[in-house]
Amino acid sequence: MMPESRTLLSAHAEHAIADIRLIVHEHLAARVGDIRTHVGRFGGPHTGFGDRATQLAVANVVGVVEHYAELTLLDADAPPNKVKTWDNKLQAWFDCFGKDPTTACPSFQPMRGYYEARNAIMHRGGELTDTQRKDPNYERLSAAGITLIGFIVVVDLTTLRACASTCVTCIEQLDATR
Numbered sequence: 001m002m003p004e005s006r007t008l009l010s011a012h013a014e015h016a017i018a019d020i021r022l023i024v025h026e027h028l029a030a031r032v033g034d035i036r037t038h039v040g041r042f043g044g045p046h047t048g049f050g051d052r053a054t055q056l057a058v059a060n061v062v063g064v065v066e067h068y069a070e071l072t073l074l075d076a077d078a079p080p081n082k083v084k085t086w087d088n089k090l091q092a093w094f095d096c097f098g099k100d101p102t103t104a105c106p107s108f109q110p111m112r113g114y115y116e117a118r119n120a121i122m123h124r125g126g127e128l129t130d131t132q133r134k135d136p137n138y139e140r141l142s143a144a145g146i147t148l149i150g151f152i153v154v155v156d157l158t159t160l161r162a163c164a165s166t167c168v169t170c171i172e173q174l175d176a177t178r
Contacts (some may be wrong), residue, residue, distance in 0.1 A: 012075070013175040016068035017168050020061050024164045027057040031157075055121045055155045058163050062118040065111055065167045069093070072178060086112065097178050105173035107166050113144025114163045117153045127152050 009017070030053070066086070073083045076096040082088050093101050101108045116137045120128045128137070128151040145162060147154040 009172065009175050010072065010178065012068055012071045013171050016064050016171050019064045020164050020168055020171075023057055023060050023064070024160060027053065027160065028157075051156075052125075054157060054160055055126055055153075057160050058114065058155050059118040059121045061160070061164050061167050062111070062114045065170055066115070068171050069174065072174070076178070086115065093174075093177070099177035101174055101177065104177045105170060107170040107173055109140060110144040110166045111170040113140035113142065113146055114166060116140050117144065117146050117155060117159075117163075120151075120153050121155070126155070 066089075069089050070083045073089060073092045073096060074080065078092040078096055082092045082095075090101055093099065116128075116132060120126055120132060123129050128148070133151065141148065141153070144166065146159065
């Protein structure tokens with residue numbers, strides 16, 4: 001019987017996955033050492049929307065996927081102006097590798113949900129921007145399991161762990177299409 005074939009990850013994928021693991025590890029280590037009472041809009045780690053540090057950790061994890069995609073596309077000679085948005089990246093991925101990530105990577109849609117949460121976190125402190133308040137974005141957020149309170153994304157440690165897992169899988173699946 002032949003051994004199961006393995007796909008060797010690219011250096012970009014290995015570095016991206018290591019970065020995601022580092023972000024989560026550092027965040028969890030910082031939380032253990034932080035015994036101060038959390039005050040303000042976000043409350044403590046088990047209330048309401050989650051805490052700002054966890055929101056930023058989720059945003060950083062998702063940013064790693066985007067950076068991985070940009071580096072991979074630029075290495076494949078995609079024009080720099082064609083890798084600025086995810087819609088551009090999707091077309092560039094198809095042009096460079098002949099694969100549509102939305103169909104070739106089952107984890108892509110949930111990753112895009114975390115990316116929508118990231119945009120809300122970075123541009124509005126956790127609240128969906130006016131342009132994000134559309135059905136496709138709600139579908140992406142739902143695919144990621146992101147809960148909303150009004151227009152505010154709920155991000156906690158469970159969300160961070162799920163986001164990291166989804167993003168690692170997404171990088172592995174994207175890398176397999178190149």
